[in-house]
Amino acid sequence: MSSWLDYTINGLIVGNVYALVAVGLALIFGVSRLINFAQGSIYLVGAYIGWVAVVQLHTPLPLTIILVAVVAALVGLIIERFGLRPLQNSVRIAPLLATIGISFVLDQLVMLTFSPNPRALPSQLPDVRFQIGGGTIGPLDLLIAGVGITSALLLFVFLRYTKLGWAVRAASQDRDAAMQMGVDVNRVNQTVFGIAAALGGVSGLLVGMYYNQIDTAMSLQATLKGVVAEVVGGAGNVPGAVVGSLLLGLVESYGIAVFGTSYRNLFAFLLLVVVLVLRPNGLFASARQAPPEPLTGTFIAPSRPVRIPRWAFAVAVALFAILPLLPVSFYVLQTLINAWLLGMLALSLTLVAGTIGQVSLGHAALLAIGAYTSALLSLTLNLPVGLAIIAGGLMSAALGTILISPSFRLRGHYVSIATLAIGEIVSLVILNWESVTRGPIGISGIPPLSLFGYDLVDPKAVYWFSFVVMVVLALLQVRLLGSHLGRSFRAIRDDDIAARAYGLSLNRYKSLAFIFGGFAAGVSGGIAAHLYSYINHETFNTQQSILALTVVILGGLGNVVGALLGAVALVGLPEVFRIAAEYRILIYGIVLLLLVRFRPQGLLGTI
Amino acid sequence: MGEAYASLLSLRGLTRRFGGLTAVDGIDLDLAKGGLVSIIGPNGAGKTTLFNLVTGLDRPDAGTVSFEGRDVTGLSPERLAAQGIARTFQLGRVFGNLSVMDNVLIGAHTRLRAVKPAVPVIGPLLELGLALLRPSAVRAEEERLREEVKAILARFGERLLPRIDQPAYSLSYANRRRVEIARALALKPRLLLLDEPTAGMNPSETAEMQGLVAELKAEGLTILLIEHKLEMVMRLSDRVIVMDEGKKIAEGPGEQVRGDPKVIEAYLGHGLSGTAEQESAA
Numbered sequence A: 001m002s003s004w005l006d007y008t009i010n011g012l013i014v015g016n017v018y019a020l021v022a023v024g025l026a027l028i029f030g031v032s033r034l035i036n037f038a039q040g041s042i043y044l045v046g047a048y049i050g051w052v053a054v055v056q057l058h059t060p061l062p063l064t065i066i067l068v069a070v071v072a073a074l075v076g077l078i079i080e081r082f083g084l085r086p087l088q089n090s091v092r093i094a095p096l097l098a099t100i101g102i103s104f105v106l107d108q109l110v111m112l113t114f115s116p117n118p119r120a121l122p123s124q125l126p127d128v129r130f131q132i133g134g135g136t137i138g139p140l141d142l143l144i145a146g147v148g149i150t151s152a153l154l155l156f157v158f159l160r161y162t163k164l165g166w167a168v169r170a171a172s173q174d175r176d177a178a179m180q181m182g183v184d185v186n187r188v189n190q191t192v193f194g195i196a197a198a199l200g201g202v203s204g205l206l207v208g209m210y211y212n213q214i215d216t217a218m219s220l221q222a223t224l225k226g227v228v229a230e231v232v233g234g235a236g237n238v239p240g241a242v243v244g245s246l247l248l249g250l251v252e253s254y255g256i257a258v259f260g261t262s263y264r265n266l267f268a269f270l271l272l273v274v275v276l277v278l279r280p281n282g283l284f285a286s287a288r289q290a291p292p293e294p295l296t297g298t299f300i301a302p303s304r305p306v307r308i309p310r311w312a313f314a315v316a317v318a319l320f321a322i323l324p325l326l327p328v329s330f331y332v333l334q335t336l337i338n339a340w341l342l343g344m345l346a347l348s349l350t351l352v353a354g355t356i357g358q359v360s361l362g363h364a365a366l367l368a369i370g371a372y373t374s375a376l377l378s379l380t381l382n383l384p385v386g387l388a389i390i391a392g393g394l395m396s397a398a399l400g401t402i403l404i405s406p407s408f409r410l411r412g413h414y415v416s417i418a419t420l421a422i423g424e425i426v427s428l429v430i431l432n433w434e435s436v437t438r439g440p441i442g443i444s445g446i447p448p449l450s451l452f453g454y455d456l457v458d459p460k461a462v463y464w465f466s467f468v469v470m471v472v473l474a475l476l477q478v479r480l481l482g483s484h485l486g487r488s489f490r491a492i493r494d495d496d497i498a499a500r501a502y503g504l505s506l507n508r509y510k511s512l513a514f515i516f517g518g519f520a521a522g523v524s525g526g527i528a529a530h531l532y533s534y535i536n537h538e539t540f541n542t543q544q545s546i547l548a549l550t551v552v553i554l555g556g557l558g559n560v561v562g563a564l565l566g567a568v569a570l571v572g573l574p575e576v577f578r579i580a581a582e583y584r585i586l587i588y589g590i591v592l593l594l595l596v597r598f599r600p601q602g603l604l605g606t607i
Numbered sequence B: 001m002g003e004a005y006a007s008l009l010s011l012r013g014l015t016r017r018f019g020g021l022t023a024v025d026g027i028d029l030d031l032a033k034g035g036l037v038s039i040i041g042p043n044g045a046g047k048t049t050l051f052n053l054v055t056g057l058d059r060p061d062a063g064t065v066s067f068e069g070r071d072v073t074g075l076s077p078e079r080l081a082a083q084g085i086a087r088t089f090q091l092g093r094v095f096g097n098l099s100v101m102d103n104v105l106i107g108a109h110t111r112l113r114a115v116k117p118a119v120p121v122i123g124p125l126l127e128l129g130l131a132l133l134r135p136s137a138v139r140a141e142e143e144r145l146r147e148e149v150k151a152i153l154a155r156f157g158e159r160l161l162p163r164i165d166q167p168a169y170s171l172s173y174a175n176r177r178r179v180e181i182a183r184a185l186a187l188k189p190r191l192l193l194l195d196e197p198t199a200g201m202n203p204s205e206t207a208e209m210q211g212l213v214a215e216l217k218a219e220g221l222t223i224l225l226i227e228h229k230l231e232m233v234m235r236l237s238d239r240v241i242v243m244d245e246g247k248k249i250a251e252g253p254g255e256q257v258r259g260d261p262k263v264i265e266a267y268l269g270h271g272l273s274g275t276a277e278q279e280s281a282a
Ligand SMILES: Nc1ncnc2c1ncn2[C@@H]1O[C@H](COP(=O)(O)OP(=O)(O)OP(=O)(O)O)[C@@H](O)[C@H]1O
Pocket: A289, A290, A291, B018, B021, B023, B041, B042, B043, B044, B045, B046, B047, B048, B049, B050, B090
């Protein structure tokens, strides 16, 4: 029985760490109705500042903590001032995308400064363990518990007994009323971001010490865990976030005890999906509440799309079609093949995120489903590659839609969280379901692309194959948008309540959008699998989801031509300017931020 | 025709609570086919909440809604729309990025047949296939609906027709309200609920709207109307229901209700906030 006590202690300690992240998220959500996807990046920054302090400056522990809190708070203030405040009066999708962009920029900056290799972060505390009851507890556990409890007390006193704390509470209860009463909302936002960032940074430091290791992948994990805890507790509910965090810590700890470490995250995300579906307002929310009536079209920027004449599109297609006949290098063809694959993914995402308004952050999972299906069918059943790819598309359409369907009842930011979690679940299932997916080893020796028995190994043939597939998918999508489904999808995006009042079933039409989009993404993944000949659970990752999202925003939400243009631009321009690979993600993040700020409707406009 | 039901819509003891507040408190209401009943009452009386309960956007905590003699309490808004209930929204909920034409076509969504075969399970997939293939029956249906939409828009004179391809967000406020009503008419409703159709309109626009509602009534449409402008309520209604703090405080012909001391008190008691008299005098 002693180990159970250990698991409980471990769960509570980890829960304490999550609480430091989740409380910040809850504070921010409370005052600005925003899920801050950059929270994990601040946690990452905190961990690395801590590393600098401990390993290079040799600061004593109290000073380390203060240093981390102060620097992280500064980062938080900068994010608020320059990243989010300028977006105060823009559409609701803007701050969501901005925090995603900021998170990518911060993570990449940390990675470029410190390299992606893991580093050890020594704990600065004696390595002894005390017996209590049947379990053991170490000084670091006590420190974490102490920091958690102290922060909670300080926060309580601040919110309860100071004027600024009162303003924060007022703003989170009714922002407009608070403003009318003279509350300075900018000051409240600053305060909240500062506090959230300080807590997040310290949390990163403590986790680094706890596992004696830090690396740049921590960021996304922390965001996800924090968001899970916050949503479980009820978005914007500060005490709820603490309880949610402890619950999450325990669920994970017991889950590991029963099933093993590689399942840790699976439990977190399953908990999230279950809560989102059964109690979208959190475990402690009171009555069901209808959202207030919004003004028209506030989620995406209204715009008039740039009209591309048919002949211009036809000429562009013809030019790209004859390109391999010109004396171009292998390198150019290779780059464009990547652009076409990304183009298919972007077609899928622009339909799902742009046309029907479900901003998916887990789109790479659809690639993975298509890729694994196609690879396994061609390897184990010897299915011809062409058919296997189509099967991959169909599987991605079917499975993707079923997996994402729990999120159909959700709106706005929640859809993004749910899809992010579902994407992670897919990758974890691939990792753990070894009998089918071959687990961490991945699948190698995938047969090359072939059509009617002829292998397509010549880059020209691969180029034409992927280009034709992409153009066909694009034309189908244009046809779809011109049908009654196109207008139904867009109506649901603009106002789902009015759409329901006119007989549009959200489940039905969101399913159809995901079926159509899932097929395109699955085909893209299938082609990629046969092109790469080796795939594993990390081949299709969140970075690709974000890249596709940037492409979609760049081209204009829902805009088919825009998605293709965006794909060529984002794949091609870094090649043209010979930008080193490690700077590219940084540049994508910056592009996303600039777009959100200065041209939210993208190059060719929302459709 | 000899329908078996006495009234097209009837509410019994309809109640909806938000925390400690009872927004709709035991409302009974009967609306005969072809009738027009108005609901008036001070701000926050619960009128819009009542509409939400009837259209399925919110669920009652107690009470029943029957439509054409069937119990439809708690049905989803999609199902209720398919049964012929259409509404407009107080604050205006047009689809901002859709053209006027597309907005109104959405109103006709429940009437699509050719492209939405009523087949269980694979129906949605057939719908996707038909949308992509567009056989002649589907094209003909779409064409017919487009013509119908133009005819509906023509009821608003030159207000909407010249702007048929413009996105709704670019329209004036009054025109957006008109698009909402056009969208509701495209459903060919058997019951139409209008939530303050003239809010924010100037006197001449209000008169125009009043004319349209009178026309619809004359055509036999059954209408439930929320309106603050008493002048219009008096002209159009067969019967007026007054709500205050969720309860029905008076019911009867317009003139009788107008002189009811309870009604006057309800309005005065709320400091004349947004009262009907003020607005209709304007
Ligand atoms: N989703 C909700 N959650 C909590 N309270 C609500 C909700 N919707 C409405 N209320 C409250 O219910 C009461 C009735 O509101 P309702 O909008 O139905 O009034 P109304 O009669 O339409 O007023 P108005 O003339 O201003 O449109 C109000 O006090 C309102 O604040």
